Amino acid sequence: MKALVIVGHGSHLNEDSSLPVYEHAQRIRGTGEFDEVVESFWKEEPSMRHVLDTVESEEIYVVPAFISEGYFTQQVIPRELGLEGPVTRRGSKTVRYAGPLGTFEGMPDVILERVGDLMRGRKTSGRTALVLLGHGTDLNKNSGGVIYMNARRIRERGLYDLVEVGFLDQEPEIGAVVEGVAARNVILIPVFIAEGWHTRETIPEDLGLTGEVTLLGDKTVFYGAPVGTHPSMANLIAARARETAREEPVVRSAT
């Protein structure tokens, strides 16, 4: 039997954080690819400390519902789940640990689907910039890199006049990016896993956005929902798991 364990951050204060994890889990259950699909969280239950005990399957795929490689994917999750690397043997179980979602090759497609949903039926004229919005530094330094990586991958496809990046907690700061970008239309997509205080409140407030479409001086800003809540993220999570199946278990000498 095969199990998929999706690990999310979760929250002590509201349901926003875990909701996409539950929704993607349900979508993946519907495909029948895994015998079990289980949710687990840092701040909600079941905790990572206990989730593996609740799984029946011997082949377990753990996919972190995180955008960037960083503190959670490199320290917290492996520590809490007791993982030793990409493949961990635990009694009769084999646990395969996938990388974060944002660095995966399928990520630009999910971002573009999010753009497609936002722009459906909307006409624009003049130059259009796609701006990817990232959170920025966490305890590790990689979190900005993944935003740049996705911007570069999308830029290579030549779909927009410009593809830029901006951050909440590091330079270049998103407000300045939106203001300075040389385009009439700005499509702003938060590369976040979930809706939350930032996407609903601080970002619209700081940028002066009033909804999905806002006229700001001579610019029109189109503001999308976070990438992580898009239904196609479910496919990305399943693909991320599938990819780890290629890793060979580390054979350790019996002691």
Add this chain to the structure above:
Amino acid sequence: MSEAPPEVSSLAAASREAFAAWVAASAEGRLFGQILIRRCSSGYSLRHAEDAGESNLEAHEDPRSAREIAKLTERGEYRPLKSSPNLRRGWEIRVSDSVELAVAMSYLYPAGIVHWHLHRGGRLGITNFRENATRQSGLYKRVQRLSDRGVQDAARACCEDAVCLKKTLWDVDERTPLEMRRGDGEIPCPEPCSVFISFARRVRLFEREERDETGLSVSEKEDLAALIEAAASGAGEVEFAREAEFEKPLNERRMRYRRLTLVPRLRPEE
């Protein structure tokens, strides 16, 4: 494990079958947390224990509907801790077999069945506070400095049945048992949970505060002022902090901690 059919190999499956058998063995049904589970002709029926005799309940057949049921309290507040005694009433889930029963239970009391099963078999591994704290990093690393007294008070404020129905099985460390009523329910708690660690962090910050000439710390004064303002604004107006919002004065666990640590200083003669 006497309850588990011998052919069942995985712990999860053994727990599920043992749980279903335990439920089936009781005519009046079993109480697990706030839920009453009964064997019925079509399988199993789950409902809030206080709805035992109700007939007009919102009916569910999908075991995963338990997730929505467990998400918010009666008053629509988010439930970060599923073992909090604030499960809403008014619903019934009917499931057909032990697998569906386990799915429903996994949303109502995540990992509850496995811990229950292991505990009954004397095999549940316990992680004491100190050991858990050693693992903490980042924002929570400071819980490593929490005093033994602080752990005791935090556990009484955070884990007793009034606020969490799990039976607290962990201790401060091997030699220092918790001095609290550990709880009467069926669901064991083998390790401090993330809500507890977050609360312990807050208590550690309280511990570090200095007291001024009034004998009170800044946060104690802040809490007293907030209580006075809340009470003065009339009963209908008091807005309590959310369950795990420990940074705000009017949080139940924070106030329980004050009752243990501040009230005795305010009323020394009692």
